[in-house]
Amino acid sequence: MIDYSNFINGAIKDVKPSGIRKFFDIAVEMDNVISLSIGEPDFQTPWHIREAGITSLENGKTWYTPNRGFIELRKEISNYYKRRFNVLYNPDTQVVVTVGGSEAIDLAFRTLVSTGDEVIIPQPAFVCYEPLTTMAGGVPVIINTKAENNFRLTAEELENAITDKSKILVLPFPNNPTGAIMERQDLEEIAEVILKHNLFVISDEIYGELTYGGKHHVSIAEIPNMKERTIIVSGFSKAYAMTGWRLGYALGPVPVMEQITKLHQYGIMSAPTTAQYAAIEALKNGDDDIAEMRSDYDLRRRLIVGKLNEIGLTCFEPLGAFYTFPCIKSTGLTSDEFATRLVKEKRVAVVPGTAFGESGEGYIRISYAQSLKNIKIALKRIEEFVEEIKNESKG
Amino acid sequence: MDKLLEILSENSSFTTKELSLMLGEPEDYIKAQIREYEQSGVIKGYHAIVDWEKVPDAGVIALIQLNVVPKKETGFDDVAKKLMAFDEVSSLQLMAGAFDFAVTVKGKTIQDVASFVARKLACLDGVSATATHFFLKSYKDNGAILSETESAKDGRNIVL
Numbered sequence: 001m002i003d004y005s006n007f008i009n010g011a012i013k014d015v016k017p018s019g020i021r022k023f024f025d026i027a028v029e030m031d032n033v034i035s036l037s038i039g040e041p042d043f044q045t046p047w048h049i050r051e052a053g054i055t056s057l058e059n060g061k062t063w064y065t066p067n068r069g070f071i072e073l074r075k076e077i078s079n080y081y082k083r084r085f086n087v088l089y090n091p092d093t094q095v096v097v098t099v100g101g102s103e104a105i106d107l108a109f110r111t112l113v114s115t116g117d118e119v120i121i122p123q124p125a126f127v128c129y130e131p132l133t134t135m136a137g138g139v140p141v142i143i144n145t146k147a148e149n150n151f152r153l154t155a156e157e158l159e160n161a162i163t164d165k166s167k168i169l170v171l172p173f174p175n176n177p178t179g180a181i182m183e184r185q186d187l188e189e190i191a192e193v194i195l196k197h198n199l200f201v202i203s204d205e206i207y208g209e210l211t212y213g214g215k216h217h218v219s220i221a222e223i224p225n226m227k228e229r230t231i232i233v234s235g236f237s238k239a240y241a242m243t244g245w246r247l248g249y250a251l252g253p254v255p256v257m258e259q260i261t262k263l264h265q266y267g268i269m270s271a272p273t274t275a276q277y278a279a280i281e282a283l284k285n286g287d288d289d290i291a292e293m294r295s296d297y298d299l300r301r302r303l304i305v306g307k308l309n310e311i312g313l314t315c316f317e318p319l320g321a322f323y324t325f326p327c328i329k330s331t332g333l334t335s336d337e338f339a340t341r342l343v344k345e346k347r348v349a350v351v352p353g354t355a356f357g358e359s360g361e362g363y364i365r366i367s368y369a370q371s372l373k374n375i376k377i378a379l380k381r382i383e384e385f386v387e388e389i390k391n392e393s394k395g
Numbered sequence: 396m397d398k399l400l401e402i403l404s405e406n407s408s409f410t411t412k413e414l415s416l417m418l419g420e421p422e423d424y425i426k427a428q429i430r431e432y433e434q435s436g437v438i439k440g441y442h443a444i445v446d447w448e449k450v451p452d453a454g455v456i457a458l459i460q461l462n463v464v465p466k467k468e469t470g471f472d473d474v475a476k477k478l479m480a481f482d483e484v485s486s487l488q489l490m491a492g493a494f495d496f497a498v499t500v501k502g503k504t505i506q507d508v509a510s511f512v513a514r515k516l517a518c519l520d521g522v523s524a525t526a527t528h529f530f531l532k533s534y535k536d537n538g539a540i541l542s543e544t545e546s547a548k549d550g551r552n553i554v555l
Contacts, residue, residue, distance in 0.1 A: 038551050299402070299417045306416030373406060376413070 015131045018355075026343060034378040036366045037349040039176065041241035041322070043296075045278070046289040049240060052281035053274045061277060065270040068261055069097025069249070073276050076283035077249055085208065087221045087232075089251045096260055097271045097279075101206040101235035101248035106132060107260045108202045108231045108250060113138035117167040122153045123357030124325070125172045126204070130357075139165070144359035147327065150316050151180035155189040162197050169199045171220055174207035177356045177365035178325040179301075179318020181211055184218045191223045201230040206248070207321040209239035209290050212298045215319050221251075228253050231260075236275075238321075239290050240282045245275035297322050300368040300375055307379045308366075311386050322369045325353065329362040331389045339364055345388075346381040399428060400437070405538040407441040446541045448533065454503045455529060456485075459512060460494035462524040471495060474521050483511050494526070505529065 005013065044050075068074060074091035082088045089095055098104040105128060113119060115137035121129045122143045133140045143161050145151045158169070169190075173182040182190075194201060201220055208217040221227040235248025248271075250260055282289075301318065308315040308326045315326035328338045335352035343349045351367075353360025368375060398418060402409065411429070415422040432438040447453040463474050471489055478487050478498060486499040498516070502508035508527070517525050534542040 035551075040551055042549065042551070044546075299398075302419055303413060303417045307413075372402075376409070 011135055011137070015134060018127050026340070030343065030347060033343060033347045033349050034370070034374045034381070035349040036368070036370055036375070036378055037351045038367050038369055039323075040243040040369060041238060041293065042369045042371060043241040043293055045240065045242050045245070046282075046286065048285060049242070049278050049282045049289075053245070053278035056274055056277035061273060063273060065097075065273050065276055067265045067270055068095065069271055070276050070280070073097055073280050073283075076280055077251075080283050081219075081232075081251065085205075085217065085219045085222060087219050087227060087251075090254075093254045094251055094257050096250045096257060096264055097276060098235070098248045098250060098264060099268055099271050100237060100243075100246045101204070101233050102128065103264070103268065103271075104233035104235065104248045104250040105129070105202070105204060107263050108233055108252075109133060109136050109138075110263055111256060111259045112168055112200055112202070112231075114167075116165060118163060118165040119168045119170065120158065120161050120166060120199070121170045122157075122172065124151070124175070124177050124353060124360040124363070125170070125356055126176045127356065129170050129172070138168075141166070142357060142359075144357070145178070145180070147316060151175060151178040151325070152182055152186050153190060154186075155193050158190050158193045162193070166197055166199060169194060169201050171201055171203040173203075173205075174211055174217060174320025176207065176321050177323050177351065177353065177360070179321050179323045181215060181217065181320040182220075183215065184223075187218060187220050187223050187226075191220070191226055194229070195225060199229070201226065203230055203232050205232055205234045207238050208234060210294060210297060210322060211320045212294070212301060213317070213319050217320070231256060236279050236282060240279075240286055241293065242275070242278070242282065245272065245278060247271055247275040247279050297368060300370070300372055303372070304366060304368055304375060304379065307383075311379075311383045313382075313386065322367055324366045324368065325363050326366065327362055328364055331386060332393060333389065335361055335364055342382065342385055346385045348378045348381050348385075399425065400432070403429075403438070403441075444537045444539045446533065446536075448541070452503075454501055455505055455508060457500050457502070457508045457512075457530065458528045459496075459498040459500055459516065460526040460528070461496040461498055461516065461522055463495045464521050464523055465495075466521065474519060477519055478516075481511075481515065483508075483515075494524075 071091060074095040074097065077095050078089050078091040098107065109132040113133060113136035117138045118141045119133040119138045120141045120143060122145050130140045141161050143153065143157050145153055173180060203220045205217065205219060211217050219232060221230045221232055231250055231252035233248065233250050236242040236245060304324050305315050305317060308324065312330055313326040313328055315324055318324050328335065331338060335354045339350050339352040351365040353363030353365060399414065402414065411422050411425045415425045463471060465471050466473055475487065478484055478496065483500050483502060484498055485501050488497045489495060490497050500508055500511060502511060512525055512527050516522060532542065540547045
């Protein structure tokens with residue numbers, strides 16, 4: 001008998017699997033479940049973008065691309081970031097095309113984190129930052145953002161998390177799961193703390209295109225003195241509904257990008273070729289598609305937020321991504337109980353807030369990457385559920 | 396296009412409360428807006444989008460192309476009036492192109508529709524030719540996907 005534990009890297013073994021899998025296993029086996037739990041657009045990739053991928057295949061473009069990605073794509077990414085977020089990166093030296101935003105995050109962590117480094121992570125947040133820190137030998141330092149601050153990261157909270165080992169700050173905004181955004185002034189305030197303590201920033205801007213209420217995403221790299229200490233990670237998945245193409249990118253200072261390129265080169269070679277052709281088309285002619293999808297998300301967002309507040313699940317106004325993060329404390333249930341009972345009793349799947357960090361207790365994540373028709377039915381079922389819980393506690 | 400009309404034309408079952416939340420306008424404003432659309436005839440009515448293939452004995456639908464010789468004074472309107480009056484005709488459009496009217500006809504059987512075309516439509520004063528096309532399968536109707544084709548399925552995995 002082989003003792004596999006002798007062979008497996010202890011740092012990997014200690015990493016917990018994503019806690020949501022177990023919960024989804026319940027949902028998957030049931031019929032007639034409406035899922036408000038999914039973290040990807042319900043839209044299919046716009047046809048002209050798909051066509052660009054198909055055409056490249058028809059033309060036999062089935063080879064590797066340069067390690068960093070096609071220069072034409074890197075130029076388009078550079079133009080795009082300048083056009084949309086007013087930050088300029090050199091396509092030759094400061095852009096690396098990756099296998100989804102996920103690879104870009106992974107590369108950023110592995111490039112920056114050394115043993116013992118503290119990585120400051122505001123939570124609730126997407127699930128990968130903490131394990132990636134641990135796997136790189138770093139120490140995650142969690143900041144629990146607060147509902148009363150609309151789940152934004154404040155300068156004070158950041159200041160309180162600093163030690164002499166602090167090295168990196170993760171900025172996951174627009175935020176999954178809360179829908180929170182950081183506005184210019186918020187960023188300017190934390191930038192002072194970042195400079196004072198000489199931190200480096202990993203800014204996950206994958207939801208940068210999805211902001212509402214007249215707010216436009218501001219990148220931390222646009223704040224003075226920040227670009228030289230920031231890696232931006234982003235991609236095509238959320239903005240262009242291209243999750244399955246697996247294409248993202250990292251942008252950053254030249255010395256860091258050189259190291260990132262090495263990791264990417266040895267681990268991946270190059271991001272999917274077909275996807276790169278499609279992405280060029282997306283960046284050239286996809287602005288209208290984004291606007292249309294954003295407008296649809298916005299309708300759904302307003303409906304859900306309004307209705308949840310009416311039902312009594314108070315919900316701060318999320319201004320980004322495609323999630324709402326209502327508070328369920330009034331029901332007396334934990335996040336886990338709420339989500340488990342909701343799917344069992346009413347066939348609506350949501351994600352318990354605790355999946356995104358301990359500070360998510362008392363909240364659930366509701367995704368509005370779902371058709372209006374289904375959202376309407378799901379809200380009705382949630383309303384019934386909350387009503388029944390109320391009556392239970394009375395009886 | 397007006398967002399309110401866009402939503403209603405795809406799904407008229409939203410309450411004014413829901414519409415007011417979605418559009419960020421007061422409910423009274425939405426009500427007034429809808430009333431105005433109804434009174435001015437922009438909104439003609441509300442109907443359910445039915446997938447007739449799922450209804451037993453729902454009958455057949457045909458699109459009939461009509462060629463018409465227009466009249467001197469009234470053009471196509473005279474014939475249109477007569478066509479509209481038939482219960483069998485469920486929709487009617489004047490077209491640009493190779494034929495003049497697109498007439499959608501519903502009947503119990505193919506024979507019913509055939510006899511309606513032969514005995515009623517073809518005999519109308521001014522009608523010079525007809526071409527009848529029966530619907531075999533509806534994939535999409537009024538913005539709603541009816542057919543569970545592979546490309547219409549939500550194939551997303553329920554993970555993060």
